[in-house]
Amino acid sequence: MNMRPDPTFHASPELAISAPAESFAYTVLLSPDASQPDALAVIDAKPGSPTYSQVVHTVPMTNKGDELHHFGWNACSSSLSPLTGHAFLERRYLIIPGMRSSRLYIIDTKPHPTQARIHKIVEPDEIFRKTGYSRPHTVHCGPEGIYVSTLGGGGPDGTDGAPGIFIMDCETFDVLGRWEIDRGEQEKHYDFWWNLPRDYMVSSEWALPPQFENGLVPEDLLGNRYGHKLHFWDLRARRNVQTIDLGANHQMALEVRPAHDPIREYGFVGVVVDTTNLEGSIWTWWREDGKFHAEKTATIPPEAADASLLPPLLQGFGAVPPLVTDIDLSLDDKFLYVSCWGTGEMRQYDVTDPRKPRLSGSVHIGGIVRRTPHPNGKPFAGGPQMVEISRDGKRVYWTNSLYSTWDNQFYPDGIPGTQVMAHAGPDGGLTLADDYWVEFPEGYRAHQIRLEGGDCSTDSFCYPSVKA
Template sequence: MNLRPDPTFHATPRLAMQAPVETLAFTLMLSPDGTQPDGLAVIDVDPSSGSYGRIVHQLIMPNRGDEFHHFGWNACSSALSPLTGHAFLERRYLIIPGIRSSRIYVVDVKEPRAPKIHKIIEPEEVFARTGYSRPHTIHCGPEGIYVSTLGGGGPDGTDGPPGIFIMDCETFEIRGRYEMDRGRQDKHYDFWWNLPRDYMVSSEWGLPPQFENGLVPEDLLSNRYGHAIHFWKLRERRNVQTIDLGENHQMALEVRPAHDPARDYGFVGVVVDTTNLQGAIFTWWRRDDGTFAAKKTITIDPQPADPADLPDLLKGFGAVPPLVTDIDLSLDDRFLYVSCWGTGEMLQYDVSDPMAPKLAGKVQIGGIVQKTPHPSGKAFGYGPQMVEISRDGKRVYWTNSLYSTWDDQFYPGEGGGAMVMAHVGPNGGLTLDEQFFVAFPEGYRSHQIRLEGGDCSTDSFCYPSV
């Protein structure tokens, strides 16, 4: 334990933006067919380094079949909470769940170029202590580590709804379920919160039979995937309101509240509108009476395409849907980045007015039909997927794999794992760095990214910026 707060903890988003820039990134490596163990790659992102843009270390796990997807820190700026914080924790451990195995790895990155496994939590312990399976998103809260799940109990994860459980942030023991009253919530995906205002927002993807073996077309066209967001009284662990975005808005995924807790709004991305194949972003906000509302503020159109150029799943539509699979918000709450995994676009919106976003920048790379190469000339498989923003907002990193079985449906053939970075102009705009292209080892794909010292989808702030 530190004798003073970790220097990577910041009271406000503005202070975090002024912190030293990242020199390393941690990126998940997954073996799509399970023939190799998954791993964690340490990537040099320091442009003054001789190994810039290269993997400088790989930590390979001892088990196969985990399917690494999302991960997060044991502690972050939320530890500075004046109510229930543990201000003297270290941002030292990465919590990495296997979405397919339900196994959780605790990785010590005290020596960031030589991380090592600190603890392994076997799936039987997860099942016994929570009744949940398929752990997914990790968020460090003031009093512990929160883990969302995509499955309930039973072999196929449909014995009861999925939810959130809490781990001790020092011993990494599983404490138990979060929910006291889940209301209408029966599916899960992402979650995040506004700590001073004491509420949480969660979203929905689908149940394990709807995603583990690929997208189920019948369920999509029948609007059976998730299409609601849920608002919770955080400390009471109680669902206080559910907003249905409309059953045609299938798969409400990433939740991004404003980083400044004085700003009472946020965004959620919708993968596809089944009436027109559009992608969408909804802005949600809290009314004066304490209830919540949501409105569609961004739509992204599909692109017409020759059916001969499309995978079987899309041939009947004659178009490529954007497939909004990730979004991320800069720490100053100015720019929202939207990954369009299907069309191969990374879009940047100025959301200074959250109810009237304006397109400010765009990069084309990969894509089902376009297959646009990187400026270096290297092929970029799949499309922009998991996106991460530097604390100062000047660099945007992303990878290309969504989920192994979905990769194979939408992009038949092996595309290979890749990670790229774009520079952000002072007033917006994106330019890909020609020197930064990380190709992952053969047989591996790449998913979520964490940046040394924190990033824009990690930390929760307890105080408003001045």
């Protein structure tokens, strides 16, 4: 344990923005056919380095079929909380859930990212026994522990009880128990995040395990049976205080991105598809006079396409939906990035006015029909998927795989693992970097990215920025 706070902990977003740039990126790799263990790749992200944009270290897991997905740090800037912080922890360990296996890997990144190794494995039995949950998904470091959301309850198919969030000790990595005391009408789960000083959490919904593990279920989608609600929670009391239904046609409300500056009580959520017109959408939520509100503030239309160019799942529609599968918000709360995995587009919105997003930049790469190559001329399979932004907002990284069975439905020709980066202008605009192209070992697909020292979907801040 350090005797001083970790230098990568920053009291406010503004202080994090001015911190040194990342030198390494961590990316989880999936073996879609489970023929080899999944892995963590460490990528050199320092311009001018002789190994720039190359994998410089790989940590293979010990089991096959984990389906590594979202992951996070054991500690972050939330440790500076004046109430229950652990200011002397280090941002040292990565907590990596196996979504299919319900196993957790704890990866030690010290003394150097290129020497990262497995520190501990939390087996599924411990999670089941202490929480009744399965299919761990999103990891966030809170001031008093590690929070992990789940997509399944108990039983073989994960439908014995609702999924929820459990807490882990941030030093021993023991599973402590369920977080919720009163879940209200929350029955499905996906992402979650919070405003720590304002003492609230927001969570979203994707699906129950039978609706995603073997691929998208068309009957459930057209029947509007995927998630479409936002849940707001009293963080300290651990109870659901309000639920907003976005409308059953707004299927799969996924990533939630609250404003980073805690003085701002608003945030964004992306909706994958509107079943009435195949649009993707962005919604803004905010709190006013103690009550939460949400409204659709941006839509992204589908693109017409010849049915012969479409995978069987989409041929009856004659169009490609944008499929908004990830969003990310810059630390200054100015730009929202939106991954359109179906149409092969990364969108940048100026959200200075959070209820009036303005499209300020866009690049195309990949896509179900477009198949736009990278500026270096190499083909990019899949489309922009998990997106991560550097702390200074100048670099936007993304990968191309969503989830193994869904990849196979929408991109049946395969999705070799790739990671790219775009430069973002200070006043808007995106340009793909032609010298940043990460190819992963054959047989792997690439999912979420974490940046050394923290990034825009990792840290929670306890103090306002001076420039707010």
